[in-house]
Amino acid sequence: MKKGVYQQLNLTHLQAVLPQLLQTAQHEQWTYETMLQRALAAELEGREQKAIARRLKAARIPSKKTVDGFDFTFQPTLSERRIRELADLSFVRTCANVIFLGPPGTGKTHLSLALADRALTAGYSVLFTTLAELAQALESASHPGLVRQRLRRYIAPPLLVIDEVGYTKLSPEQAHQFFELVTARYEHGSIILTSNTSFAQWGNLLGDEVLATALLDRLLHHAEVIAINGRSYRMKERQQERTVLSVSSEVALLGTDGKSIGVG
Ligand code: ADP
Ligand code: MG
Numbered sequence: 291m292k293k294g295v296y297q298q299l300n301l302t303h304l305q306a307v308l309p310q311l312l313q314t315a316q317h318e319q320w321t322y323e324t325m326l327q328r329a330l331a332a333e334l335e336g337r338e339q340k341a342i343a344r345r346l347k348a349a350r351i352p353s354k355k356t357v358d359g360f361d362f363t364f365q366p367t368l369s370e371r372r373i374r375e376l377a378d379l380s381f382v383r384t385c386a387n388v389i390f391l392g393p394p395g396t397g398k399t400h401l402s403l404a405l406a407d408r409a410l411t412a413g414y415s416v417l418f419t420t421l422a423e424l425a426q427a428l429e430s431a432s433h434p435g436l437v438r439q440r441l442r443r444y445i446a447p448p449l450l451v452i453d454e455v456g457y458t459k460l461s462p463e464q465a466h467q468f469f470e471l472v473t474a475r476y477e478h479g480s481i482i483l484t485s486n487t488s489f490a491q492w493g494n495l496l497g498d499e500v501l502a503t504a505l506l507d508r509l510l511h512h513a514e515v516i517a518i519n520g521r522s523y524r525m526k527e528r529q530q531e532r533t534v535l536s537v538s539s540e541v542a543l544l545g546t547d548g549k550s551i552g553v554g
Pocket of ligand 2 (some may be wrong): 399484
């Protein structure tokens with residue numbers, strides 16, 4: 291059977307919204323020209339939404355975080371202005387890198403995800419990974435062709451987030467592939483990287499001081515390094531939970547007159 295005119299022109303969104311559009315056109319007495327414009331705009335809008343959804347899925351973002359959802363008062367060593375400037379994404383346009391350094395729970399992943407979210411909304415392709423995942427993916431490739439193919443996946447997007455550098459020590463093979471990736475992206479695409487380990491430890495992490503020096507040289511040439519020296523937000527949340535728990539258990543021990551019922 292011959293495909294309908296909408297399918298032939300691949301106007302699937304227009305086809306879906308057409309009945310509603312026609313009703314509004316009749317009700318508001320649109321001219322033919324307005325009708326045509328609205329119809330084409332609806333198709334464009336639908337395509338854009340689909341592209342955003344596709345990019346979001348491909349980015350493998352573990353959870354949505356935003357700059358506005360970050361409590362800067364909790365992390366006084368961190369400059370809000372600096373993060374807001376990064377959220378302008380000029381670092382993506384210039385293929386520069388962003389490195390978040392700091393102990394666990396200080397918001398490194400949160401801020402990386404928030405910047406990734408901005409990039410996605412702005413129309414960039416993004417890929418999120420941890421170093422462990424990346425090393426595993428490249429190592430499990432059974433032949434050199436497959437390694438190159440997988441490497442390309444990490445080289446292609448304008449923004450690559452590599453989270454949790456420092457938790458996993460790399461094998462010589464993995465260290466070499468990590469180096470190759472950073473070299474391939476150098477001045478071609480941005481990396482956001484988070485680490486709880488100081489750069490001095492990277493020789494140990496990669497098992498090779500010379501390789502680590504060469505890798506850091508490329509990584510840091512055009513990079514904004516943001517060190518967060520603060521408290522863990524996770525600990526704060528746990529402490530609050532504990533306070534709530536202890537308050538509610540105290541309340542439970544009080545009678546309605548506010549006197550302690552006492553136990554035992
Ligand atoms: P890190 O990657 O540095 O270990 P995360 O970014 O994973 O820390 O933060 C741990 C949790 O605390 C996350 O749920 C994150 O959204 C939240 N969090 C961390 N810092 C802040 C902050 N300053 N304001 C709001 N939420 C925060
Ligand atoms: Mg993290």
